Each structure stands twice: as structure tokens, then as C-alpha cells.
Amino acid sequence: MDSLYADGGGATGADGLYAGAGGRHHEGMTTPSFEQGPIRPPSEAASLLVRVVRNCGWNRCRFCPVYKGCRFSVRPLADVLADVEAMKAAADLLTAQPMSAVLHGGLVPPAAFQVALFLRDGGRAVFLQDADPCAVSPDKLATVIESVRRAFPTVTRVTTYGRAATLARRRPSALARLCAAGLTRVHLGMESGSDEVLARVDKGCTAAQLVTAGRRVLEAGLELCLYVMPGLGGRDLAGEHEHGTAAVLREVAAAAPPARPLVVRLRTTAVVPGTPLAADEAAGRFALPDDVEVAAELRSLLELLDGVRLELRSDHALNLMADLEGTLPADRERLIDLLDGVLALAPEEQAEFALGVRLGVYRTPRDLRDGRLRQALRECAPGAGEAAELGKLDAAKRLRSRFL
Numbered sequence: 001m002d003s004l005y006a007d008g009g010g011a012t013g014a015d016g017l018y019a020g021a022g023g024r025h026h027e028g029m030t031t032p033s034f035e036q037g038p039i040r041p042p043s044e045a046a047s048l049l050v051r052v053v054r055n056c057g058w059n060r061c062r063f064c065p066v067y068k069g070c071r072f073s074v075r076p077l078a079d080v081l082a083d084v085e086a087m088k089a090a091a092d093l094l095t096a097q098p099m100s101a102v103l104h105g106g107l108v109p110p111a112a113f114q115v116a117l118f119l120r121d122g123g124r125a126v127f128l129q130d131a132d133p134c135a136v137s138p139d140k141l142a143t144v145i146e147s148v149r150r151a152f153p154t155v156t157r158v159t160t161y162g163r164a165a166t167l168a169r170r171r172p173s174a175l176a177r178l179c180a181a182g183l184t185r186v187h188l189g190m191e192s193g194s195d196e197v198l199a200r201v202d203k204g205c206t207a208a209q210l211v212t213a214g215r216r217v218l219e220a221g222l223e224l225c226l227y228v229m230p231g232l233g234g235r236d237l238a239g240e241h242e243h244g245t246a247a248v249l250r251e252v253a254a255a256a257p258p259a260r261p262l263v264v265r266l267r268t269t270a271v272v273p274g275t276p277l278a279a280d281e282a283a284g285r286f287a288l289p290d291d292v293e294v295a296a297e298l299r300s301l302l303e304l305l306d307g308v309r310l311e312l313r314s315d316h317a318l319n320l321m322a323d324l325e326g327t328l329p330a331d332r333e334r335l336i337d338l339l340d341g342v343l344a345l346a347p348e349e350q351a352e353f354a355l356g357v358r359l360g361v362y363r364t365p366r367d368l369r370d371g372r373l374r375q376a377l378r379e380c381a382p383g384a385g386e387a388a389e390l391g392k393l394d395a396a397k398r399l400r401s402r403f404l
């Protein structure tokens with residue numbers, strides 16, 4: 001897959017299993033059992049979750065806490081197909097009730113809540129789990145996708161995580177087979193385009209594999225969403241991180257037709273306690289950039305993306321600026337201006353802005369001029385009005401890991 005910088009998905013336990021034979025009983029309603037994994041991207045919040053593999057077959061990325069300690073396994077095809085049937089049966093039961101009663105009346109069992117969200121959203125999107133369903137044979141994955149399409153004819157979008165190392169090994173014909181079966185989009189955790197950064201965080205792929213994988217996905221007729229992690233180069237490799245990332249994005253974006261531009265989603269790096277990256281930081285091998293340094297890094301990245309066509313998204317609370325979104329190249333200057341608005345603030349305002357965003361009080365630098373919001377920040381962070389700017393910036397970057 002991809003990054004932790006997806007979102008926690010449904011109400012599953014650590015291993016994401018919905019165990020139990022004969023269905024789940026809840027306040028008068030019983031729905032058939034099926035498995036769901038713990039992770040899906042925010043854009044798949046209302047998607048039906050179909051678990052093809054359990055956990056991550058790589059599981060070595062140093063920043064990633066998601067599947068550490070969990071054993072990878074490929075689920076038998078029959079079990080996955082049985083899950084699709086069980087979800088279909090659950091959907092039929094839920095559709096027989098008024099949706100308001102299902103969602104708000106306590107009728108729906110927790111295990112089937114995601115199915116209810118999917119139905120409320122018009123039954124349009126399906127997401128294949130966990131970290132790298134593309135690791136199974138293309139024929140097997142195509143069979144799963146076809147069964148989903150048959151069971152839920154309203155579905156218009158089927159998406160999956162895919163690792164670059166896996167996708168770069170797939171023949172173009174195999175990816176075309178998945179597209180023909182009904183796969184529409186691949187979410188790929190690129191994180192960085194610098195070989196040095198990728199190696200240091202043990203991502204398990206190279207920049208060349210990212211380019212091959214990305215271009216093949218697009219050339220097969222699929223949509224591609226790449227996740228980039230500002231700050232992952234640390235303070236020492238920030239330049240390599242920017243240049244390598246811009247170079248890979250440029251090469252991949254060139255393979256995207258105008259109707260299906262490359263989508264890039266930002267996931268600012270956080271150091272999660274207990275991860276190998278936290279050990280690197282404690283040992284002095286990694287220094288996490290603060291929010292102002294990340295803003296400068298993003299500005300450089302946008303400068304380097306001159307002439308590149310892509311859609312930029314900032315759809316995660318990890319990011320300082322939720323409004324750093326747009327269509328490149330048309331919006332590139334506007335986005336650079338947004339970053340300049342932060343970089344031009346006085347140091348104490350930069351620190352206050354970063355802390356205010358991380359505490360959920362501020363959204364844009366304009367909020368610094370709002371007396372009501374400044375007071376709200378003082379109330380939830382009593383030190384925010386004082387002079388310890390560096391302390392506030394450090395506090396703000398530590399708060400990032402709360403959003404994972």
C-alpha cells in the first residue's frame with residue numbers, strides 16, 4: 001500500500017476481524033459475518049471494504065505503525081467471495097429498514113455499519129484491503145472485483161492500495177485485466193521520490209520503480225492517487241526529498257491523460273511513538289522538520305513542479321494547511337502564495353498559527369487576526385500567548401502524531 005497516512009477505517013479490533021459464526025446479533029437485527037481490515041483512505045470513508053489480504057506483506061517502513069506485530073496472510077479466494085455474498089445479504093437486510101433508523105436508531109450492528117454508510121452514499125464505492133491486494137494474482141483479484149460488481153450493480157468505483165514494488169512487477173496486460181474487471185483506481189504510497197530517503201525509511205522500493213508502477217497504472221486506464229509525505233527527508237535530506245519527489249511526479253504525471261490526471265495527496269510526516277522512526281529520532285538519526293520548515297519544503301516542491309499537470313489534495317489533519325489544494329499548473333501560483341502567507345509571518349505568529357491549527361482552533365493565517373479565536377487558543381493552550389516560539393513549534397509537530 002501505502003501509508004499509515006490513510007485513515008483508520010471501521011470499528012474493528014487490532015486485527016480487523018469480525019469473527020463469529022452465524023452472523024452478528026444486535027438489538028433485534030442480525031447480519032451475516034464478514035471481515036474488514038482496519039485501514040482505508042479518507043476518500044473511501046463511505047466505501048464497502050472488501051478484505052483480500054490481511055495486514056502488510058512488507059511491514060518494514062520505519063514511519064508506519066499500522067500493521068507492526070501483525071502477520072501477513074493472503075485470504076483464500078472462497079473466503080473473500082463468501083464475504084462479498086455476506087455483505088450483499090447484510091445490505092439487503094439493511095435496505096429493508098428506513099436508513100435513518102439504521103444509522104441513528106441503533107439498529108445496525110457495529111460490524112455492518114460500514115455497509116450502512118456505503119448504502120447511504122448510494123452504494124457507489126468499494127475499497128479492497130489491506131495494504132497490498134495487488135500482491136495476489138491478477139486473475140484472483142479480477143475474480144473478486146467481478147463478484148463485487150455483480151453483487152452491487154450500483155457500484156461505479158472500485159479502488160485498492162498497491163505497493164510500487166508489486167505494481168512495477170506486473171505486466172501491463174495484468175493491469176489491463178484488472179481495469180477490464182472493474183478496478184478504477186489505485187492508491188499508492190509513494191512517500192518520497194528520493195532513493196536516499198526511500199532507503200532510509202526502508203520503503204522497499206526505488207524512485208525508478210515508482211515511475212514504472214505509476215506509469216503502468218495510468219497506461220492501463222486506471223486512476224492513480226500517489227501519497228507524498230512532506231518532512232520525510234528530515235532536516236538533512238529535505239532538498240533530496242523535494243527534488244526526487246518532483247522528478248517522480250513529473251514523470252508519472254506525464255502518463256496521465258487529461259481526463260484522468262494524477263492525484264497527489266499530502267500526508268505530513270509525524271513520528272509515532274513506538275515506531276522505528278521514533279527510535280531513529282531518539283538516536284539522532286532523524287530530525288523531524290517543524291511546520292514552518294515543511295511549508296518551505298512544499299513551496300520548493302511546487303516551484304519544481306512548474307508545468308506539471310496534476311490534482312493536489314490536502315485531505316488529512318496531519319497537514320498544516322487544509323486549503324493547499326488545487327489543479328496544477330493553473331493553481332500553482334495561488335498555492336505558492338498561500339505558503340508565502342505562512343512563511344512571511346513573524347516567527348511568533350508562525351509558531352502560534354502552527355499550534356493553533358494542531359489544537360483545532362485555527363484554519364488559516366487570517367485566524368490570527370480573530371480575537372475570539374486567539375482567546376480560544378489561550379484557553380486551551382495557556383502558553384500560546386507568550387514568547388517561547390520554538391517551544392510552540394516543537395509542541396505543534398509533536399501534536400501531529402495525534403492524528404494517526
Ligand code: SF4
Pocket residue numbers: 001002003004056057058059060061064065066067131163189
Ligand atoms: S507498505 Fe509500508 S506504509 Fe504501507 S502498510 Fe506496509 S509498512 Fe505501512
